[in-house]
Amino acid sequence: MLKIESARVIVSSPGRNFVTLKIETNEGVYGIGDATLNGRELAVASYLQDHIVPCLIGRDAHRIEDIWQFFYRGAYWRRGPVTMSAIAAVDMALWDIKAKVAGLPLYQLLGGAARDNVLVYCHANGKTVEETIEDALKHKEMGYKAIRLQAGVPGLKSTYGVPKGKEAYEPADADIPTENLWSTEKYMRSCPKLFEAGRQALGDDIHLLHDVHHRLTPIEAARLGKDLEPYRLFWLEDSVDDDNQENFRIIRRHTTTPLAIGEIFNSVWDMKTLIQEQLIDYIRSTIVHTGGITHLRQIAHFADLFNVKTGFHGATDLSPITMACALHFDMAIHNFGIQEHMPHSELMESIFKIGYTFEDGFMHPGEAPGHGVDIDEKEAAKYPYKRAYLPVNRLEQGGAMTNW
């Protein structure tokens, strides 16, 4: 039996916090999984350390499905981002081990290549429309075929997703959440102008995407979707709060702009209505926050029945391990749509050794056995945990708090 001999949690902060689980077996082969939950990292670290690791030791590392069900059903308390991120880390590490033992890159175990490489989209940001277009043109030059456009809103001091200075953009920017002011009216007026300029400057062959970060009501989202129709977006992301799946019935009734949501979902039950009623076009739930490859397979296959494609979250607060697992997954499933790509810093990649590559708008997970990412534990130990939170938004005219 390929026995799990040890499992340990590695918390490291090379520019931002990452939580990694390393599982070692009696035959020397080991695997690693990502457990990073932005702003709640230590909760997942404790869940793993205190509640999962003791139950893992001695188990057969090959029994991935059984171990998944053991932690999902066996805990009695199901779902939630902390639990599902912890289970995901175990799942990624076990798939890594199995693929290493097989001597194959992970995508081969998931059914083999359904495509030659993976279409990715990048972020273009700026304080103004002009700055955003300039950034987008730079990314087009780098080969990207799909670009997410986000710009500052005239009249608002700051906007989430738009870097304040010249430094690389990191959304979790303070040890107590920064409070920003938000105006839906100002945003709704400026957003279509960004896409009118974007389509004109970037041409018809580039896919354009946009993220609303859950800030609108359903009828406002319906209006924005209609206003953006002339610019033919690839998708409009997180236009409303995703707590109530029925919100999307209202949006869908009014606009043909394709809709994406799901980066904060953690189980198939968060998206069942959205998929079954064909209220969305892309599901963004990803490997680390949704129970790992094992649960995402169920989600992708379910979504395929209803013409919903994947478009996994790929921000830098998901570690390179998640990025690698997502790329293997994207390679192998039929209903892949697009993959988000926010490159990690050089410092982060000096700790997480990656095997995946980018070329001309597409990525490939590489051919190394396993998921292809390793961690340098000695280097990781040099960067202790540093508390950091996402900002919050208050409506400019007082009252309600919205997301970010």
Ligand code: EZ4
């Ligand atoms: O705000 O990953 O589409 N990408 C995003 C990200 C998220 C962060 C939150 O942790 O919305 O920038």
Ligand code: CO
């Ligand atoms: Co998003």
